[in-house]
Amino acid sequence: MKITIAKSPAELGKAAGARAAVLIRQAITDHGKANVILATGTSQFETLNQLLHEDLDWGKVTMFHLDEYIGLPLAHPASFRKYLQERFLAKVPSLQAVHLIDGEVDAEAECERLGVLIREHPIDVALVGVGENGHLAFNDPPADFDTERPYLIVTLDEPCRRQQMNEGWFASLEEVPTQAISMSVKQIMKSAHIICSVPDARKAQAVKNSLEQAVSNQFPASILQQHPSCTFFLDESSAQLLSQKASTP
Ligand SMILES: N[C@@H]1[C@@H](O)[C@H](O)[C@@H](COP(=O)(O)O)O[C@@H]1O
Secondary structure (H helix, E strand, C coil): CEEEEECCHHHHHHHHHHHHHHHHHHHHHHHCCEEEEECCCHHHHHHHHHHHCCCCCHHHEEEEECEEECCCCCCCCCCHHHHHHHHCHHHCCCCCEEECCCCCCCHHHHHHHHHHHHHCCCCCEEEECECCCCCECCECCCCCCCCCCCEEEEECCHHHHHHHHHCCCCCCCCCCCCEEEEECHHHHHCCCEEEEEECCHHHHHHHHHHHHCCCECCEHHHHHHHCCCEEEEEECCCCCCCCCCCCCC
């Protein structure tokens, strides 16, 4: 596990996006294509923004999607498909393939469909975040660390739903869906490289729990301690509770 601490969310995003681009280029050099996972949410704004400015052969990139609410219409401002389409896919040349999660169809069938696809595409680089409750994708605590299913239906806990409301994606807690389709923890851990972008003081406790507590499904992102190539990109606010400080990028 590597930790870098940037001065601001913008600097964090520059460093994380640039690192992701290096790894994507390397995958294309090594085997002619790259399979990536993209996350959404406030924590990914700057990282994805940097990735947009990278010179990459997007036609050789296949994209998988980390998580999506069940039953939320595509037109809703909080839709993660809408987020990726408008903030990312509309701004880069066509990718080789894009495998978004559709939360408006039969959820079990959607998990199956995407599971077949991702098993055929070993992931080179995964971009992820960490929730205020320590979640990884939408795997809230206690997370299922054991399921072999690549995607699963999960129930969202109240801290997770409250975070989404407080970030402004929803007008009220009642409006936040209670279920989602999430990539599983085991599937995320199969990625060759993981870039974990976590800005903001709101995440300081989750960052500390993820990095300094023993690995536990009560702190889902703590499993990343066991990944052979994972870098946490923090800013000074999200890193403020860490007892061990790391190098700045
Ligand atoms: N489901 C999303 C993830 O895709 C994201 O990586 C993580 C961090 O959230 P945020 O970026 O909103 O802080 O949890 C969100 O709820």
